[in-house]
Amino acid sequence: MSGRGELEARNVSYRYSRAGPAVFDSVSIRARRGELLVLTGPSGCGKSTLLFLLGLMLRPNEGVITFGGVPLSSARERERSRFRARDIGFVFQDAALDRSRTILSNICEPAVLNRVPRREAVRTASDLLDQVGLDLPMCRRADGLSGGQAQRIALCRALICNPQFVLADEPTGNLDAESERLVLDRLQSEAGSGRTVVVVSHSDQVKARASRAVEIRG
Numbered sequence: 623m624s625g626r627g628e629l630e631a632r633n634v635s636y637r638y639s640r641a642g643p644a645v646f647d648s649v650s651i652r653a654r655r656g657e658l659l660v661l662t663g664p665s666g667c668g669k670s671t672l673l674f675l676l677g678l679m680l681r682p683n684e685g686v687i688t689f690g691g692v693p694l695s696s697a698r699e700r701e702r703s704r705f706r707a708r709d710i711g712f713v714f715q716d717a718a719l720d721r722s723r724t725i726l727s728n729i730c731e732p733a734v735l736n737r738v739p740r741r742e743a744v745r746t747a748s749d750l751l752d753q754v755g756l757d758l759p760m761c762r763r764a765d766g767l768s769g770g771q772a773q774r775i776a777l778c779r780a781l782i783c784n785p786q787f788v789l790a791d792e793p794t795g796n797l798d799a800e801s802e803r804l805v806l807d808r809l810q811s812e813a814g815s816g817r818t819v820v821v822v823s824h825s826d827q828v829k830a831r832a833s834r835a836v837e838i839r840g
């Protein structure tokens with residue numbers, strides 16, 4: 623029986639095109655509430671693809687993805703979007719910020735979707751920026767940022783609505799040791815407060831802080 627906060631992929635296969643090769647075949651992983659699970663594996667083995675599947679941005683060709691036992695991989699798009707907006711915080715490998723908008727407006731995007739009162743969202747955004755070691759004016763446009771700054775802003779956006787599931791694709795890939803430590807403190811404290819955290823990473827620092835590491839083979 624799946625517990626609350628449990629994220630499971632069971633025998634999942636995925637191919638980007640009907641005739642193309644499978645990115646991976648019959649992968650199974652399970653992350654429990656309170657766990658910081660790290661996914662590792664060589665470049666191109668499908669880590670980002672698997673995270674998109676877990677984040678309900680793609681649908682598996684075979685197999686099932688369940689959240690607390692509910693098979694959302696086959697749910698209607700409306701239900702998936704609603705779950706994604708409320709319960710999943712996703713950090714893209716390339717941050718995927720809207721560079722024409724301010725840092726604050728990027729971070730607050732999920733808060734607007736979830737109708738969090740603005741004052742509360744601004745305060746949370748400011749606290750999160752502090753915690754990941756970013757000292758930038760929130761009213762600044764999100765362009766001309768370093769990779770490490772953009773990644774940390776993307777992490778703040780993922781966390782602003784306190785989602786049960788946090789999925790982060792190489793979130794410390796562009797960070798110096800001190801910033802990586804701060805980001806890991808934050809991710810570990812998410813897991814410690816009962817969230818379910820899945821991180822794709824090669825970093826030994828990340829692996830050292832993880833509850834478990836799972837190697838993906840393409």
Ligand SMILES: Nc1ncnc2c1ncn2[C@@H]1O[C@H](COP(=O)(O)OP(=O)(O)O)[C@@H](O)[C@H]1O
Binds near residue numbers: 638645665669
């Ligand atoms: N949008 C896409 N369309 C077609 N193939 C893709 C797409 N994205 C990734 N791939 C392919 O899928 C495989 C896995 O990619 P990816 O999930 O990005 O791996 P990783 O994150 O482990 O480096 C690679 O062979 C890559 O070229």
Ligand SMILES: [Mg+2]
Binds near residue numbers: 669670671715791
């Ligand atoms: Mg990747």
